[in-house]
Amino acid sequence: MKQSNLYGGAASGWTLLAILASLLLPWYGLPDDFHWMQDYGTVFRGSGAANGWVQAADYARPWLWLPVLAPLVAGFAILCEQRRSQGLLLLVSAGTGLAGLLLAGYAIGVQGWAWGSLQQGPLALAVGQPGLGWGGTVVLLSMLMLVGVGLARLGYFQGNEFVSGAVLLCSALLILFIAMPVLKSLAGAFLDEGGQFSAAEAWNRLASSRVWNLGCFSGRPTCGVAWNTLGLALATATGTTVLGTLLALLTERSLVRAKPLVRVLSILPIVTPPFVVGLGLILLFGRAGLVNQLLEQWFGIEPSRWFYSAKGVWLAQMIAFTPVAYLMMRSVTQAVAPTLEEAAQTLRAKPMHAFMTVTLPLLGPGLANAFLVGFIESMGDFGNPIVVGGQFAVLSTEIFFAIVGAQLDPGRAASLALVLSAFALTVFALQRIALGKASYTSMSGKGDNGIPPPLPAPVRRLGMGLAMPWLAFTGVIYLFAFAGGFVKVWGRDFGLTLAHFQTGFGLDWQDGIVWAGAGWHSLWTTLRLAGSAAPLTALLGLLIAYLLARVKFRGQNVFEFGALLAFAVPGTVLGVAYVMAFNVPPFELTGTGLIIMLCFVFRNLPVSIRAGSAAFKQIDKSLDEASAMLGASTLTTLRRAILPLLRPALVASLVYSFVRAMTTVSSVIFLVSAENELATTFIIGRVGNGEYGVALAYCTVLTVMMLGATGLIQWLVGERKLGRRAQAGHQKINETTPPVAPQAIPALASQT
Amino acid sequence: MKPGIEFKNITKAYVKGGPLAVKGIGFTVPKGTLTTLLGPSGCGKTTTLRMIAGLESPSSGQIWIDGEDVTTLSAAERHVSLVFQSYALFPHMNIFDNVAYGLAVAGVGRASTKQRVEAALATVGLTGYDLRWPGELSGGQQQRVALARALVLEPAVLLFDEPLSNLDARLRRQMRDEIRALQQRLKLTVAYVTHDQSEALAVSDQIIVMRDGRIAQAGTPADLYERPNSEFVAGFMGEALLLPVQITAGGTVRLGPLEWRTALSVPPGAAQVAVRPEAWRVGDASEHPLAATVLKSTYLGGFYEYTLATEVGELFVVCPHVDRQRHPGEQISLAMHQRGVSILAA
Numbered sequence A: 001m002k003q004s005n006l007y008g009g010a011a012s013g014w015t016l017l018a019i020l021a022s023l024l025l026p027w028y029g030l031p032d033d034f035h036w037m038q039d040y041g042t043v044f045r046g047s048g049a050a051n052g053w054v055q056a057a058d059y060a061r062p063w064l065w066l067p068v069l070a071p072l073v074a075g076f077a078i079l080c081e082q083r084r085s086q087g088l089l090l091l092v093s094a095g096t097g098l099a100g101l102l103l104a105g106y107a108i109g110v111q112g113w114a115w116g117s118l119q120q121g122p123l124a125l126a127v128g129q130p131g132l133g134w135g136g137t138v139v140l141l142s143m144l145m146l147v148g149v150g151l152a153r154l155g156y157f158q159g160n161e162f163v164s165g166a167v168l169l170c171s172a173l174l175i176l177f178i179a180m181p182v183l184k185s186l187a188g189a190f191l192d193e194g195g196q197f198s199a200a201e202a203w204n205r206l207a208s209s210r211v212w213n214l215g216c217f218s219g220r221p222t223c224g225v226a227w228n229t230l231g232l233a234l235a236t237a238t239g240t241t242v243l244g245t246l247l248a249l250l251t252e253r254s255l256v257r258a259k260p261l262v263r264v265l266s267i268l269p270i271v272t273p274p275f276v277v278g279l280g281l282i283l284l285f286g287r288a289g290l291v292n293q294l295l296e297q298w299f300g301i302e303p304s305r306w307f308y309s310a311k312g313v314w315l316a317q318m319i320a321f322t323p324v325a326y327l328m329m330r331s332v333t334q335a336v337a338p339t340l341e342e343a344a345q346t347l348r349a350k351p352m353h354a355f356m357t358v359t360l361p362l363l364g365p366g367l368a369n370a371f372l373v374g375f376i377e378s379m380g381d382f383g384n385p386i387v388v389g390g391q392f393a394v395l396s397t398e399i400f401f402a403i404v405g406a407q408l409d410p411g412r413a414a415s416l417a418l419v420l421s422a423f424a425l426t427v428f429a430l431q432r433i434a435l436g437k438a439s440y441t442s443m444s445g446k447g448d449n450g451i452p453p454p455l456p457a458p459v460r461r462l463g464m465g466l467a468m469p470w471l472a473f474t475g476v477i478y479l480f481a482f483a484g485g486f487v488k489v490w491g492r493d494f495g496l497t498l499a500h501f502q503t504g505f506g507l508d509w510q511d512g513i514v515w516a517g518a519g520w521h522s523l524w525t526t527l528r529l530a531g532s533a534a535p536l537t538a539l540l541g542l543l544i545a546y547l548l549a550r551v552k553f554r555g556q557n558v559f560e561f562g563a564l565l566a567f568a569v570p571g572t573v574l575g576v577a578y579v580m581a582f583n584v585p586p587f588e589l590t591g592t593g594l595i596i597m598l599c600f601v602f603r604n605l606p607v608s609i610r611a612g613s614a615a616f617k618q619i620d621k622s623l624d625e626a627s628a629m630l631g632a633s634t635l636t637t638l639r640r641a642i643l644p645l646l647r648p649a650l651v652a653s654l655v656y657s658f659v660r661a662m663t664t665v666s667s668v669i670f671l672v673s674a675e676n677e678l679a680t681t682f683i684i685g686r687v688g689n690g691e692y693g694v695a696l697a698y699c700t701v702l703t704v705m706m707l708g709a710t711g712l713i714q715w716l717v718g719e720r721k722l723g724r725r726a727q728a729g730h731q732k733i734n735e736t737t738p739p740v741a742p743q744a745i746p747a748l749a750s751q752t
Numbered sequence B: 001m002k003p004g005i006e007f008k009n010i011t012k013a014y015v016k017g018g019p020l021a022v023k024g025i026g027f028t029v030p031k032g033t034l035t036t037l038l039g040p041s042g043c044g045k046t047t048t049l050r051m052i053a054g055l056e057s058p059s060s061g062q063i064w065i066d067g068e069d070v071t072t073l074s075a076a077e078r079h080v081s082l083v084f085q086s087y088a089l090f091p092h093m094n095i096f097d098n099v100a101y102g103l104a105v106a107g108v109g110r111a112s113t114k115q116r117v118e119a120a121l122a123t124v125g126l127t128g129y130d131l132r133w134p135g136e137l138s139g140g141q142q143q144r145v146a147l148a149r150a151l152v153l154e155p156a157v158l159l160f161d162e163p164l165s166n167l168d169a170r171l172r173r174q175m176r177d178e179i180r181a182l183q184q185r186l187k188l189t190v191a192y193v194t195h196d197q198s199e200a201l202a203v204s205d206q207i208i209v210m211r212d213g214r215i216a217q218a219g220t221p222a223d224l225y226e227r228p229n230s231e232f233v234a235g236f237m238g239e240a241l242l243l244p245v246q247i248t249a250g251g252t253v254r255l256g257p258l259e260w261r262t263a264l265s266v267p268p269g270a271a272q273v274a275v276r277p278e279a280w281r282v283g284d285a286s287e288h289p290l291a292a293t294v295l296k297s298t299y300l301g302g303f304y305e306y307t308l309a310t311e312v313g314e315l316f317v318v319c320p321h322v323d324r325q326r327h328p329g330e331q332i333s334l335a336m337h338q339r340g341v342s343i344l345a346a
Helices: A002-007 A010-024 A036-044 A052-058 A062-077 A083-107 A116-120 A134-153 A161-190 A199-206 A225-254 A256-271 A276-285 A290-299 A310-335 A338-346 A351-380 A383-388 A395-404 A410-436 A457-486 A499-505 A520-550 A556-568 A571-581 A593-617 A621-629 A634-663 A679-688 A692-718 A723-728 A740-749 B045-053 B095-106 B110-123 B139-151 B169-186 B197-203 B221-226 B231-236
Strands: A487-489 A493-496 B003-013 B020-030 B034-038 B060-065 B080-083 B157-161 B189-194 B206-211 B214-219 B241-247 B252-255 B258-261 B269-275 B280-284 B290-299 B304-310 B313-319 B331-336 B341-344
Touching (some): A010 A062, A052 A134, A062 A083, A062 A134, A134 A161, A161 A199, A161 A571, A161 A593, A161 A634, A225 A310, A225 A395, A225 A457, A256 A310, A276 A290, A310 A383, A310 A457, A351 A410, A383 A395, A395 A410, A395 A571, A410 A556, A410 A571, A457 A487, A457 A499, A487 A692, A499 A692, A520 A556, A556 A593, A593 A634, A621 B080, A679 A692, B003 B045, B020 B189, B020 B214, B045 B060, B045 B157, B095 B110, B095 B139, B110 B139, B169 B197, B189 B197, B206 B221, B214 B231, B231 B269, B241 B341, B280 B313
Parallel strands (some): B034 B189, B034 B206
Antiparallel strands (some): A487 A493, B003 B020, B206 B214, B269 B341, B280 B331
């Protein structure tokens, strides 16, 4: 039983794959005019699409010998008798190939050596190299996996090849697609225009008065962007926490009937593009909005752009993020054990006194968390400031204009991103601390037969007076936003029309369907990219959740920290990082659809990790162990015993990754090109042109589609696959906890 | 006898350089016998079992199964099955698929699988339950399914992790006897973890009492019950009272007015004996050498429990004579059986 494992399996599979890839696939990125069917023959001849061997031999790229020969050496390992010597040979050969590939990849660019001085010297190279293509990438992956097998054979990761491969793969992906790009782009803050390190330049940018001035206190219209961002975040976080808490208390304790209504409104911000609220507000308060129109009619006040300012952004963020605070506070409120409040009452505390001394302190950690999440949301928000901000600049919009605007100053963008990342990391660290403190709530519902007491009258009145009108206002804004798509010209001609939908999504018949609408191209692109990103996000997230929840290995703390860091990077920063990091070999992706897809994957990865972690907590570890004891490999265990039980979580993170990829804007706005235009960037473009009707019609189409998708998931997940059988028995699947999806929603919502 | 499982100087630390959960233990489980690992919670017995299973790897030392070094092999590569405390039946598979899981993973053909699963279910008395679901079965039935699932692979070694702790008292005794009968019928090599000494006494060929990551004593059930080598083992294997004694050069043990000769060679001087509560013989006043006064008397159906005041201290005594109850204040006398008394190294 041991022998079969030595010869078969992962080692020979990956070796074979690496050898085949170096022979049969074009090593470098393909020329634009390459057609797989017609031009495949050129892979074996001298051409841009040649395989690794040809590139190394005929094209004077000797550094490629290392990665193409390494798999052959690794092949000898299979002949080794002993587990240890086999592992050592695999590790050394694949490790050398991997290191060679990566070192040469970063050291040698299109023009030769990446450092200009070397290229001028005696070591100058005749040819450089473009970015990696299929062959190079597959060999890279195979080498990494072979290193994993080697490490496992040497006894690391408890000798488990799957775990060792998974840890290496996930770490490599996290480093390659989050840590490296972000660090590289942030380092840009310390480089001057010539690309040389310059502390003075960095100081100039970082300490610039445009960022830090306090002019708004001395009469000037606005402060520096950093203060703007912080002030806005503070105001938004405070407001959303207060409103969210009041709503949660009301619906959980007093006004239970309003629950479904609040629930619907709480789903909306997840399924709508982030700037829909801003658009709705413009229809109400903008220059041509209803309020200004009425003011003009009744009082003759000239319509102005007064709404495009800090207060507009604040209002938009309040509407967009209050539901997030509500969802978080709702679960916290539910987790407060009613017997504690009953105990306070039996000890003669008046309702208000019991509320202030027992309920509120118990909600404390939850309140802190909701506040910090609101803070992070507001700081990372890009859609609302760009739509209703006007002259009011925050860090995320400022970064955007530094990159795409007339300034085109990457150094400035990098230093702004540095400031934003520092803020985000600080708040993130605070949030960790707040969560890490013993949370008093959440005893399991077991054994607590108490009935939550109704809210004390003053709190209820406050809630009714503040939260209910707010709810109505939110409803109106969304209604306006959707109505806007059906009206000819908002503010001037309120006649009903479908013309905007016709412009966006018209169809013609001319020897078959012609996708005549302007929006089709971006819609299909978004669907295609989001659709291919979603399964990757879900699987990678579950894999990382598995490694975090179930496996113990050395360096796990570092791994966990890296995965957590992905939570803290603001979307705008990630977008800038991708633009700056992936425009040179070995990973040359700028302008492709692939980079947008990767951005979707790694932007939404934290959500998927959270959903997976929550699900793994509900499945007893003895099921894994039972499967292992019965002879199943780790992969088989995952596939046959665990994945079926994880299906709800898998479906949930699949659909949410999809929905969020469809509606995200902050990170991908830097990555789109004419060829790869996305739905959200298309809409922003229409808004920029003042075509609100088309923009809103598009938003409506997106929202309906996304509502359909979430409805589907609720339906799929709500119908629990284990059914009553699981409930009747003694399984360790925790029956008191609701299915995964509703739990996951606050987690999902808290990462916009 | 051929060794089934051999533990050679195993240590285990969960954190590198941290405290040791298992501190250098070694033992052998002979082939075809049942060995119980017994001890209070946190003594390292479950860690030991999981190391045999391959679910944990030892920090140092070697594990041999059937004459083969398996120390570095994973759980799936060892020829070992484990019955979990929680049963760990897959909730999304019916009984047949649960039992067939190991065979399916090993790629056994359909006909052969069906035959072997049915045989395994018949062995545990669950014929005809193939299409039921784990949630529809009682705790005892789930336990049997878990057992069948482990047995169907015909493992070299079968492990039990507190298998009876989730069952009620009556069912516990029945399953205990079934496990023992099955082990003897199929000549299985079994390692069994429990914290219940009566369970251990009932099923074992060998008992290993563990304490604080070390083996306190290993031996047959009778060895451990009647000849414990420490206060801890004596106390853990049942009620026992420690009393100071004097041993003379001639090998006579003296406890107050009581005297008896010991077969063991113990150095003369002060020592301690562990006395089981049933080692005393109760008689009327002056019938036996040691006079006693009844302080407390409890009727327990099959026997009485007395607390007695004597010149050697307060004694706890179990007396099987249910025809005659002694009441508090009554004067009685005591003698000692030879069984149930053991001399501990001082």
